[in-house]
Amino acid sequence: MRVLIIEDDTSIAANLYDYLEGAGYVVDMASNGPAGLxxxxxxxxxxxxxxxxxxxxxGLTLCRQLREEAHRDTPVLMLTAKDTLDDKLVGFAHGADDYLVKPFSLKEVGARLAALIKRYKGQVAQTVLCCGDVRMDLATLAVERHGRAVKLPPKSLQLLRILMQSPNRLFSRVELETQVWGEELGDSDTLRAHVYTLRRALCAEGEANLIETVHGLGYRLTVSDASAS
Structure with a gap:
């Protein structure tokens, strides 16, 4: 999942970036209004x-232009030091979806962000992904296979989430690279290396490999239709 931070306070922006990237998001930043828009x-x-x-x-002008002129419905979580009810109402009137007053907890940012994205994608009722014997809790991003905890680095975790959200769908290399790394992809072997890491973690106890490589095309997570939810 891709998140844009538009924040001119370098310390706040850096903390948000590190926290969200660690949670598996692809993150980019802008430090002023025109660049952010x-x-x-x-x-x-x-x-x-x-x-x-x-x-x-x-931010109010940016949000209004995003909604009224560009007709984008991307969820917007507004961050501000202004905490009166009138300030919040003005933010909502300009197109904000949620409002968080500084100083804030990074965990609260993560929780509000996850809720906005779920609602935007129509996944409010979906809290757990299950594909075969692999289970991912979307709230905590904890992964299990046969009840065994599976530890994954952030990028491999994000890759697994994408594959589990559309089991049996073939994803091209370019599509996966764009969704996970955006423009940050270093070289052509990066995706292959993360798929390898993901397979090793999922099959650590000798379980069957669920991630199929379709040579020349891409990857998919293969499960029976009855075991995907």
Missing amino acids: QLALSQPWDAILLDLALPGMD
């Missing part, structure tokens, strides 16, 4: 974290 319109995002007080263009 350009990034918001140039790529698809699952959510935007938007500071209210930005140089060049304030």
